[in-house]
Amino acid sequence: MKRVAVILAILGRSALRGLQSAAVTAAIATATIAIALFLVGAFGLVVVNMEGLLDRFGRDLQITAYLEEGYDANALRGLAGRVATVEGVYSVEVIDKDAALERFRAMSGGAALLGGLDGNPLPASLEITLDDAHRTNEGLEILTSALDGLPGIDEIAHGQDWIEGYARAVALVRVSGYALGTVLSLATLLIVANTIRLGVYSRKDELGILALVGASRTFVRTPFLIEGTLQGAIGGLLALLLLLGAFQVAVPQLQYGLTFFLGSTEPRFFEAGEIVRLLLGGAGLGLGGSAAALIGWRS
Amino acid sequence: MRGAWESRDDCPVRMYRVSKSYIAGSAALRDVSLEIRKGEFVFLTGQSGAGKTTLLDLLFAAERPSEGQILMLGRNIARLRGSAIPALRRRVGVVFQDFKLLQGRSVEENVRITLDVVGTPRREARSRVFNMLRQVGLQHRRYHSPESLSGGEQQRVAIARALVGEPEILLADEPTGNLDPDLSIEIIELMLNAATRGTTVIVATHDHALLERYHRRTLRLEAGQLAEDEARASADL
Numbered sequence: 135m136k137r138v139a140v141i142l143a144i145l146g147r148s149a150l151r152g153l154q155s156a157a158v159t160a161a162i163a164t165a166t167i168a169i170a171l172f173l174v175g176a177f178g179l180v181v182v183n184m185e186g187l188l189d190r191f192g193r194d195l196q197i198t199a200y201l202e203e204g205y206d207a208n209a210l211r212g213l214a215g216r217v218a219t220v221e222g223v224y225s226v227e228v229i230d231k232d233a234a235l236e237r238f239r240a241m242s243g244g245a246a247l248l249g250g251l252d253g254n255p256l257p258a259s260l261e262i263t264l265d266d267a268h269r270t271n272e273g274l275e276i277l278t279s280a281l282d283g284l285p286g287i288d289e290i291a292h293g294q295d296w297i298e299g300y301a302r303a304v305a306l307v308r309v310s311g312y313a314l315g316t317v318l319s320l321a322t323l324l325i326v327a328n329t330i331r332l333g334v335y336s337r338k339d340e341l342g343i344l345a346l347v348g349a350s351r352t353f354v355r356t357p358f359l360i361e362g363t364l365q366g367a368i369g370g371l372l373a374l375l376l377l378l379g380a381f382q383v384a385v386p387q388l389q390y391g392l393t394f395f396l397g398s399t400e401p402r403f404f405e406a407g408e409i410v411r412l413l414l415g416g417a418g419l420g421l422g423g424s425a426a427a428l429i430g431w432r433s
Numbered sequence: 434m435r436g437a438w439e440s441r442d443d444c445p446v447r448m449y450r451v452s453k454s455y456i457a458g459s460a461a462l463r464d465v466s467l468e469i470r471k472g473e474f475v476f477l478t479g480q481s482g483a484g485k486t487t488l489l490d491l492l493f494a495a496e497r498p499s500e501g502q503i504l505m506l507g508r509n510i511a512r513l514r515g516s517a518i519p520a521l522r523r524r525v526g527v528v529f530q531d532f533k534l535l536q537g538r539s540v541e542e543n544v545r546i547t548l549d550v551v552g553t554p555r556r557e558a559r560s561r562v563f564n565m566l567r568q569v570g571l572q573h574r575r576y577h578s579p580e581s582l583s584g585g586e587q588q589r590v591a592i593a594r595a596l597v598g599e600p601e602i603l604l605a606d607e608p609t610g611n612l613d614p615d616l617s618i619e620i621i622e623l624m625l626n627a628a629t630r631g632t633t634v635i636v637a638t639h640d641h642a643l644l645e646r647y648h649r650r651t652l653r654l655e656a657g658q659l660a661e662d663e664a665r666a667s668a669d670l
């Protein structure tokens with residue numbers, strides 16, 4: 135297989151010569167790939183972070199049952215005990231009126247808001263977490279109706295609606311990302327294909343001579359495929375660096391907005407597997423573009 | 434690879450009733466039949482437009498015959514698949530009338546291209562190219578680009594490129610057209626040497642001085658027809 139290695143080296147040098155001889159076009163194509171992958175990658179980052187949050191929401195999903203006025207501590211504990219036996223309930227925590235007030239005070243502005251009031255307007259509540267099997271829409275509904283029937287429960291609140299809305303938003307972002315990715319990928323393919331076609335055209339004489347001295351189809355074509363793949367891979371690498379830079383700059387800037395969207399979750403960058411996919415995507419676009427450029431071309 | 438092409442045939446070039454028309458109604462070659470033995474050195478002559486280049490083009494599958502059969506190295510190339518053409522060309526060295534050198538690449542690179550396509554290791558390729566360039570007297574020009582060379586020098590680069598791969602068949606189209614008589618003789622000697630080593634050589638030329646000097650078999654074309662196939666008296670024929 136030494137011959138294969140020798141030929142690959144020859145073809146690699148030929149590809150580099152091709153890139154060199156059309157440095158400007160190659161640079162433009164590479165930059166375009168970088169921008170396209172940067173945009174797609176940015177969408178990807180938003181999606182992975184939103185999905186991470188969605189997961190955590192699911193895990194933290196809990197039901198709050200607000201209680202009617204006039205329960206004393208004993209009655210509260212009794213009610214909590216009954217709730218704990220309901221199918222699907224994992225744990226019950228009692229928040230009496232004082233604890234509720236304490237919590238409210240701890241939130242900024244809470245104290246000022248309550249300053250003028252006498253007495254405690256906040257209801258006591260039970261905070262109910264669900265076991266894994268019931269952390270679904272159906273499980274939640276069954277549980278809610280079961281709790282509704284219990285005496286003393288005034289109102290039941292859970293974050294489900296909000297989570298569903300958020301999930302829809304994530305899905306929307308993801309679909310937009312796919313759509314954008316598809317459009318940009320096609321544009322990128324066209325640009326690479328065009329660049330390679332120009333390269334083929336400007337090296338027509340050389341390719342003709344190669345054919346006359348017995349170069350195989352593969353020998354003539356492979357340098358162009360290498361060129362396209364290199365452009366794509368370098369474009370992917372640039373996109374990655376741009377994303378990393380943007381991530382470092384943007385995250386502190388958007389601190390408050392992100393806290394609102396992500397809660398206490400730290401925004402994360404791509405993991406190794408996702409990075410590899412981005413780079414492979416770039417290389418693949420380059421390879422695809424150059425392959426497209428060679429379709430129908432006879433040496 | 435080579436095995437598939439091997440043949441016991443002692444005539445690596447055979448044409449049987451070959452005609453070629455570029456334009457319907459006018460034939461550049463008409464009903465040409467011939468055989469050339471392994472290691473034979475043959476002149477192909479005739480006036481300009483007689484069909485010399487056309488005949489050579491058919492032999493390395495640059496053109497396809499309109500009629501007839503062509504056996505090259507035992508294989509019928511009249512109906513050769515496109516993907517089989519490179520394998521044929523790697524065994525046939527061609528010196529083009531217009532050289533077909535790569536401008537902007539060095540003389541060395543131009544010659545090495547023949548070795549590159551068969552995957553000759555770099556070091557070996559370099560030394561073979563160097564030796565070949567020395568034989569055509571251009572080793573001192575190896576880093577020059579063809580456009581800085583004279584016509585005769587470019588012609589010698591083209592010859593070096595055709596011979597460096599030690600082809601089984603050498604086709605040369607007016608290879609001395611741009612050379613002074615002294616150099617012409619040197620180049621012909623080079624090709625005669627190749628023939629002695631077993632390469633079958635066909636040299637298209639209209640230079641009568643060469644035909645007179647080397648009494649070799651001469652195929653003469655007239656308006657596309659083989660008017661004469663003369664095995665001239667010669668020491669080793």
Ligand SMILES: Nc1ncnc2c1ncn2[C@@H]1O[C@H](COP(=O)(O)OP(=O)(O)O)[C@@H](O)[C@H]1O
Binds near residue numbers: 461483485487
């Ligand atoms: N590609 C071509 N298309 C059309 N006619 C051609 C082509 N090549 C050669 N011819 C014609 O074929 C005839 C033989 O040409 P050629 O083989 O070049 O002769 P020679 O090499 O002996 O001068 C000439 O009449 C020439 O005009």
Ligand SMILES: [Mg+2]
Binds near residue numbers: 485486487530606
């Ligand atoms: Mg001619």
